[in-house]
Amino acid sequence: DAGVIQSPRHEVTEMGQEVTLRCKPISGHNSLFWYRQTMMRGLELLIYFNNNVPIDDSGMPEDRFSAKMPNASFSTLKIQPSEPRDSAVYFCASSLGQGAGKAFFGQGTRLTVV
């Protein structure tokens, strides 16, 4: 299996622009997590999907952030409009069952908003 695939690996955008991050989970996994990693706050859970349904979005910072999972093999995290403070590495992870601790992570998308 190719593992969790995220795209793009790097994204540089101007403040105010819309940014879409993409994730393909491991085939057969029914749980998907979006995390954000910064030096100041470490790794934070943004949203959790189970069987394509958002279960916990309490970590989504504000309305500018939205996430979708239209099917079991694809998810997006969108930021609109983007701000410099959104600069971070965004990880997608998937697992079989609800065991977030045993999730497999993608290689992340490094987002820079200038």
Added chain:
Amino acid sequence: AQTVTQSQPEMSVQEAETVTLSCTYDTSESDYYLFWYKQPPSRQMILVIRQEAYKQQNATENRFSVNFQKAAKSFSLKISDSQLGDAAMYFCAYRSPGGYQKVTFGIGTKLQVIP
């Protein structure tokens, strides 16, 4: 709320030597899971080892082992015979049991391996 503390921002170890990374956590629960994740320069988070709180025996995975002290709420990671490929960020993490539960991560410890 649970918190995970890693008090060592950076550590270094000589190749082939042993190093211990510290982690403490705060919880009022009696059952839970603890994890150590490795994040190499490739950025991918890799699960290194997992410990269930109800198990007294410390988990071991090849050169990686933990010292789990439940009363002290301490969960340190020992890396034996350190290799250059062990150089990475290491994250300690906590999760409550049962169904869906958030994983709380520590801030991480950067491990440098000196040849």
